[in-house]
Amino acid sequence: MGQKCDLLHELEAAIPSLRRYARALCAGAALGAADDLVQTAIERAAAKIRAKEPTLCEDNAARLCAYRSVTALVREKTGEGALSKPSAQHPLIVQGLAGLPFSERASLLLVVLEGFSYDLAAETLGVTRYVLLAQLRRARAALSPLDLRPFTSSDRIRRASAYLRVVK
Amino acid sequence: MNTSFDGIEEADLHALVDGEISPERRRQVEDHLLQHPEDAALVENWRRQNAALRTAFEPIAQEPPPLSLRNAAARNAIAGPPPIETGATHWGRPSSSRLVRRLDEAREDRRRKAALSSALMLLAGATFAGVTVYALTRPGSSPPPITLAQGYVDRADMDYLTYARDPKPVDYEPDRYADLLSLMRLKVGFAHAPDLSPVGLRLLGGRVTPGLVSPAGFLVYEADNGARVGLYFERAEAGPEPRVAPRVDSSLTAVEWRGSGMAFVLIGSLGSEAMQIAAERAAAAILAPVAGVPPRRLEGVSP
Known part of the structure; x- marks a missing residue:
């Protein structure tokens, strides 16, 4: 009983990072739908905890289970390919992210954004460490052409002015 | 890069960026980067990617989770889905838990x-508006009505009071009889000045005046005793029905009739009998040249 409660609390504590991961995996699109996916993932993980599934004996078991669920749900929803291009108001990195295939996007986000180790990320995605590194390498290569230099104040002004229009 | 002469691979650069490297290997990779600026630029680019990703999505983790996600793990599976929040996009699952039902009932x-x-507010407003309209429009509070000419008799009355008692009551005297008839034909559409001398009334002349709805003619006759009588006529297509009996007030008697598409009013200060006779004579004189029928007997009352 005590272990179940701990797992449920662990799941609860993972909600903010799960939302961040789901939103990033959808490349900033479908905000409400991303939250719904997280909710479904948590409900599935909670159901597994209550059913005492043996796979939940490892460390971070509930959290990993939720991440796996989110990944699977987003893959179901968006498919394996790139997403439709977000609007120009999204940051450059988000636009680049949307252009990546799903597996590369998930690998990059689990390692960079969620701080997963290579082994944990590979396990979450159900791939080997070697495959994960290959996906990570391809993702970074695809994003390399983006001009991600830190913004200077003049850059910010230039970016802001891109949204201004003369209306009269 | 794949493998350099010092044994550093691209995987080591990724491991350096991702913190997946041992301290000893880190020193070796950093030494390598000092010697190879192109690899150092690669690592720098990846670090910028990492920083940009964190900057873009970290705020989401700092937001308070929406109501639908709070306690989602601890929620009893039998209780069903969470309440649907306003402002969030959901897929329309109805709420069913007891707490949610209570909330829904309270909201309802x-x-x-x-x-x-x-x-109730609308009803009160409508009642107030109705009372206000009634108070402003009820008969007792309305201003006294302005008396306007309601018929040909009123117009004739006004013309008589305006012109007939003047020393020179007409614009056209008998010496310009042809001009008077021409003007009346043009403006009024009727040009005839009946001869009332058989009943003791002499024509002084006439004028064109504003009528009830169109220009009207006004002829003035004078009796031997100086009493004056006016004959008012106007096109009668749109006019009101004629009075059945002559109108008699304290000083004037008016006899009204229709003929030849015109409305006629004979008005003057003679007695009602004399006015009745004069009106019959005028009507006969007007009708005789056109149809040759005897004049209709005009109703009259004594004052």
Whole structure:
């Protein structure tokens, strides 16, 4: 009983990072739908905890289970390919992210954004460490052409002015 | 890069960026980067990617989770899905837990009260508006009506009071009889000045005046005793029905009739009998040249 409660609390504590991961995996699109996916993932993980599934004996078991669920749900929803291009108001990195295939996007986000180790990320995605590194390498290569230099104040002004229009 | 002469691979650069490297290997990779600026630029680019990703999505983890996600793990599976929040995009799952049902009932109750309150306010407003309109428009509070000419008799009355008692009551005297008839034919559409000398009335002349709805003719006759009588006529297509009996007031008697598409009013200060006779004579004189029928007997009353 005590272990179940701990797992449920662990799941609860993972909600903010799960939302961040789901939103990033959808490349900033479908905000409400991303939250719904997280909710479904948590409900599935909670159901597994209550059913005492043996796979939940490892460390971070509930959290990993939720991440796996989110990944699977987003893959179901968006498919394996790139997403439709977000609007120009999204940051450059988000636009680049949307252009990546799903597996590369998930690998990059689990390692960079969620701080997963290579082994944990590979396990979450159900791939080997070697495959994960290959996906990570391809993702970074695809994003390399983006001009991600830190913004200077003049850059910010230039970016802001891109949204201004003369209306009269 | 794949493998350099010092044994550093691209995987080591990724591991350096991702913190997946041992301290000893880190020193080796950093030494390598000092010697190879192109690899150092690669690593720098990846670090910028990492920083950009964190900057873009970290704020989401700092937001408070929406109501639908709070306690989602601890929620009893039998209780069903969470409440649907306003402002969030959901897939329309109805709420069913006891707490949510209570919330829904409370919301419904508030909605009913608000609707009732709105209806009462509308009713009160409508009542107030109705009372205000009644108070402003009831007969007792209305200003005294302005007396306007309601018929040909009123117009004739006004013309008589305006012109007939003047020393020179007409614009056209008998010496310009042809001009008078020409003007009346043009403006009024009727040009005839009946001869009332058989009843003791001499024509002084006439004028064209504003009528009830169109220009009207006004002829003035004078009796031997100086009493004056006016004959008012106007096109009668749109005019009101003629009076059945002559109107008699304290000083004037008016006899009204229709003929030849015109409305005629003979008005003057003679007695009602004399006015009746004069009116019959005028009507006969007007009708005789056109149809050759005897004049209709005009109704009259004694004062």
